[in-house]
Amino acid sequence: MVTNIKLGQGLDKLVFGMTREEVREALGEPSEKENFNPLEDDEGQSEAWHYDELELSASFDEEDDFKLTSLAVSSPSYLFEGINLIGLSQEDVLQQIELMAIGDVEIDSISDDDNESQIVASIADVSLNLWFEDDHLSEIQWGPFWDEEEERYIWPD
Template sequence: MINKDIRLGKGLGKIKFGLTMKEVEALVGEPEEIEESEEEDDFEHEAWNYWEEGYSLYFDKEDDYRLSCIETANREVQLWGERIFEMSPNQILQLFADNDMNDPEEEEMEGGETRISFEKEMIDLYFDDEQLIAVNFGVFIGDDLEVKWPEK
């Protein structure tokens, strides 16, 4: 379906943050399922799920429904040329450290998973028993809370 390189703050392969729903559909086709956010959610959004490929693409109403976040469980995705789903949490932390990102936050989730976040880089890694199960990453936000859309 798509190039599987995570580009922090920019997107996944040719799927770039900031694309409209129409642009995304032209690139990757119709989603298998579209989920609307619940009314009690903090952010109104639409999630496009591509279950077979292992991707969910998030469009926030606040951002005029432009692509702002991607979640993936696709085991073939790469970050800095490494297949992170085949790595241990320590190897992944070392990979981030090798790329000058040394301030992870770790949190135990209600379901028993562990979330490791690099807030400035807008990426969350979810682990279950030392196994990476999902990666969620989004467009960068400046110190002024302004969205930093990547160049088209």
């Protein structure tokens, strides 16, 4: 099943702003649930639901009444602007993103406790993160658009 990622909107029948119950009705029970604190200085909790068979994760934030606030996919069956980006080299992905002219790309290197590093290319204008491992795109993560002035999400209609 090929599905198109919709920036600021969601994915297929998943729309940012949905409740956990609505996501459960759409996808069924997740393979795994994970609770975490997204920012060290943030008091709110987040909950990630992982759907292993779909290679999809859905996140809900307490400060937004546990509405769907981000999606992440890692399967080539998810298309971005009609293109299969998963598995492409960082150079190829960034060339495609540049052609799409969706915003300025900021690139960061992130290391974990095991000294494994990942590269993340972020495009804040469209709430998009592209995660690279071994120079290849491994995950696409996106959320609703963000209103900088109001400091809040712009929920899809």
